[in-house]
Amino acid sequence: MFTVIYANQAHHNEPDIEQLPSSSPQTSTEFQEVPITKDESPHKSENSMSTASLTAMSNPSMAEEDVSWATLQVVGDDSSENDDGDSDDEDLDVQELLDMYDTIDTIQVGRELAETPSKIIKRPSSYNLKGEEKEVRFSTVQVREYPIVPGDNPSGDSGPPITIGWKPTREMEVSVDHNEQYGLYADEKALQNSDHSRIKRNVEGLHLSHLKRMCKLHHSGYSSKEIGAATKAADDERRKREETLKSLKNEKLNEYKETIKRAFRNATVARKAKKAEKEFLKPYIERSSKNRHSSIVNESGELPNAKTYEDDGGFWYY
Numbered sequence: 001m002f003t004v005i006y007a008n009q010a011h012h013n014e015p016d017i018e019q020l021p022s023s024s025p026q027t028s029t030e031f032q033e034v035p036i037t038k039d040e041s042p043h044k045s046e047n048s049m050s051t052a053s054l055t056a057m058s059n060p061s062m063a064e065e066d067v068s069w070a071t072l073q074v075v076g077d078d079s080s081e082n083d084d085g086d087s088d089d090e091d092l093d094v095q096e097l098l099d100m101y102d103t104i105d106t107i108q109v110g111r112e113l114a115e116t117p118s119k120i121i122k123r124p125s126s127y128n129l130k131g132e133e134k135e136v137r138f139s140t141v142q143v144r145e146y147p148i149v150p151g152d153n154p155s156g157d158s159g160p161p162i163t164i165g166w167k168p169t170r171e172m173e174v175s176v177d178h179n180e181q182y183g184l185y186a187d188e189k190a191l192q193n194s195d196h197s198r199i200k201r202n203v204e205g206l207h208l209s210h211l212k213r214m215c216k217l218h219h220s221g222y223s224s225k226e227i228g229a230a231t232k233a234a235d236d237e238r239r240k241r242e243e244t245l246k247s248l249k250n251e252k253l254n255e256y257k258e259t260i261k262r263a264f265r266n267a268t269v270a271r272k273a274k275k276a277e278k279e280f281l282k283p284y285i286e287r288s289s290k291n292r293h294s295s296i297v298n299e300s301g302e303l304p305n306a307k308t309y310e311d312d313g314g315f316w317y318y
Contacts, residue, residue, distance in 0.1 A: 141179045144168040148220045150230035154237035159210025160217060160230040 151163035174182075208216075217227050247254060266274065 138176050140173045140175055143172050143174060143179075145170045148216045150217060150222065150226065152233065152237070154234050154241055156210070156213075156234070158231075159213050159234075160227050161234050162208075162213045162216060 146164040146166075146168050148162055149165045151161035153161045153163070155161075214227055217230075218224075
């Protein structure tokens, strides 16, 4: 009688083969087979025990999966049993051995699949309505050059302000690679020439003196007369801005001065004009007052319990 003994096997779900990285170490499977023999003599033999061992070594990424394949031992019992029992045991042992070899083949196929490099599918991040992958490419860069013209910004200290015009003087299209190469070349050249247009400046470096602004306008084709007119207009705006800033600082004082000035003008210069205005409006005021109090006038033609007083604005009743 043969007994097949399997050790405990800890089984875990193996990872998906497609997700294994292609750079994982190669797995190795070692087989050690010892032929299983049966002693034909009825007596007990020293070779009555045969062993077939299987060792599966996994890669480091599968270290957490503790898969232990045990030793298969085939142990022979006493030969004291009869021949009929031995024949039945032989048929049973052959079937068990076939199952064992089928298990070995299955494990070998699985390990070979694990050793094959995986194909990682890279899914695009976005799709369009048709299910196609979206792509954005930059092929060319459109460059436009605008002229330098006199401006109207009075923020500068002196000289004519400058700005750019609305209509471009030249347009061209270049490739992205050419533009990047030009940028690198310009940066290298800027280190040698501080006046290069592509040099990276700070806030102070962006300031242009009035002489440089005048030179740029001359280079753009403007005459000295046009530059002088732009300078004069900018100076007028600068002066108005300074006056406004000063008036904002003394706003309350200016209001008080304005009130005193108005009162003094009404008391001196505008006094005659005020009197002439009152004389002109006097008959109209009297007529309106009579119409207003006509409903309470008695038979004698006087208002009951009414007293009159004369003011600059006319006669009033109370």
